[in-house]
Amino acid sequence: MTRVLHLITGLGLGGAEHQLLLLARHLPVQCEVAVLAGPTTLAGELRALGVPVHDLNMAHNRDLSVLPRLVSLIRRGGYDAVHTHLYRACLYGRVAARVAGVRRIIATEHSLGDDHMEGRSTSWPVRMMYRATERLGHTTIAVSPTVERRLRDWGVPEQRLVTIPNGLDPALFAFSSEARERVRAELGLAPEDFVVGTVGRLVSTKRMDVLIDAVAQVPEAKLLIVGDGPDAPHLQARASASPASARIVFTGARQDIGAHLSAMDVFASPSEHETFGLSVLEALANGLPTLYTTCPALDDLERPEVLARLDDPAGRPAPDDPPARRVPGTAEDYAEAIGELRDGPQRPRPCAGAARAYAVDGLVARLVTLYQADHPGPMTTPEEAHP
Incomplete structure (x- = not known):
């Protein structure tokens, strides 16, 4: 069975976190979840579904010591795909998954507004960090055509973008x-x-x-x-x-x-x-x-x-x-x-x-296609990944 590691910044009661819980309930793949830091409110519900939850205990936003721990987790798990959610998880997760040699690196952009992302201003450094690590992945999922347009405006190549709306039960x-x-x-x-x-x-x-x-x-x-x-x-x-x-x-x-x-x-x-x-x-x-x-x-x-x-x-x-x-x-x-x-x-x-x-069925079907694709999308070389 296809094995997928979902990496998320925290497990509080936000929209992205509830989307991850929904996926864990419905995806016909073997899911595990890694959380960088922050609240773990939904961890109990995930474990009740039989989904292992790994707490990486990231001390702060620039705690680079989380990278070797994450690389080690990914290598031990032998995952077919790593799927990241939320800004910080996307930054660290794409780097770690690339180092670990994962074949399919996918990210969902849940919360990108015209001038903010997850409550932070979309300043030039935020955009540059996002673009630099986005190039290390295969596919970036926008939850709406509006978000896809904003990502294109940031310079994310169209061939690495796909729109898959959020789902609900x-x-x-x-x-x-x-x-x-x-x-x-x-x-x-x-x-x-x-x-x-x-x-x-x-x-x-x-x-x-x-x-x-x-x-x-x-x-x-x-x-x-x-x-x-x-x-x-x-x-x-x-x-x-x-x-x-x-x-x-x-x-x-x-x-x-x-x-x-x-x-x-x-x-x-x-x-x-x-x-x-x-x-x-x-x-x-x-x-x-x-x-x-x-x-x-x-x-x-x-x-x-x-x-x-x-x-x-x-x-x-x-x-x-x-x-x-x-x-x-x-x-x-x-x-x-x-x-x-x-x-x-x-x-x-x-x-x-x-x-x-x-309804969640359509979301699940399209994600499984990405997880199992022989060629999930283009990915740059490490030399090309520098902005």
Whole structure:
């Protein structure tokens, strides 16, 4: 059986980390995971699936001592492919895999915005380091055509790029009336409460402060914020100072996202910088009316060539799909849209076609092809790898 080592920077509750967990559940290959450093929240779930997790104990971003440990791990494992995820793992992983002589070196670029990557500015040194190590691999996967375009703009050759969208398991996010009742009871929300919710890492680029200000303008609406991150103290202070403070609930990081989505009546995502928009698709899989400012995954479904590549016409809206509406990213615009949904009719909660279009099966099939390819893509010589 094909053996693949996934290398990731950390195993917290972010989108890339959850994508890796999804792959471990569904890939028909033998997976192992190595983590450089940081939180290992999802390590237990991976091990429960029978996936070995190797902690490399990297001390800091420039801890070069991790390289020989990683090379040794790769050589001992005899992997057919090394697949890296997130910036630091891509830098170190491509170098180590090349030294170890791995035949297939693949990286997924999960989080590249116009001027930021994983919360860091895409400065000239960041871009140069990325380009230098990218040349040591075979294939770089962009999670959307938007990300592929940005990588081309950085100078990554088109022949080493492939777009494979993120995937999701719609069943994990399906609406559950039992979960709705349970989560609302746990959070002190009444059955009749009108609840606006959002899910994501609490960082400034997600602009959750917009929702705090918006809910203050919608009488009786409550706001449920699911997630954690460095911006949490600022957001909690802003919520405490808001006239709607008693109507705002922070849950912290949670793994049962489907259950928390079921507790909501409307999902809102005011982020203006998304590389894919997975949380929007998860909300649509739950059948939630969804307000968003940026979601490349939905934009791409308007392009016939993307639908053809996904091989799933279910991406086209159906009459019973939950509404998904683009909203300019101001508190006033979100307040107006939330108010309209509050006063509108109650709807059933079926999975939207857009969510079904990105079901994990297609993602898995295309990755297996890369893992097993005789010629997964061009790779430069060490001399050519210098920028």
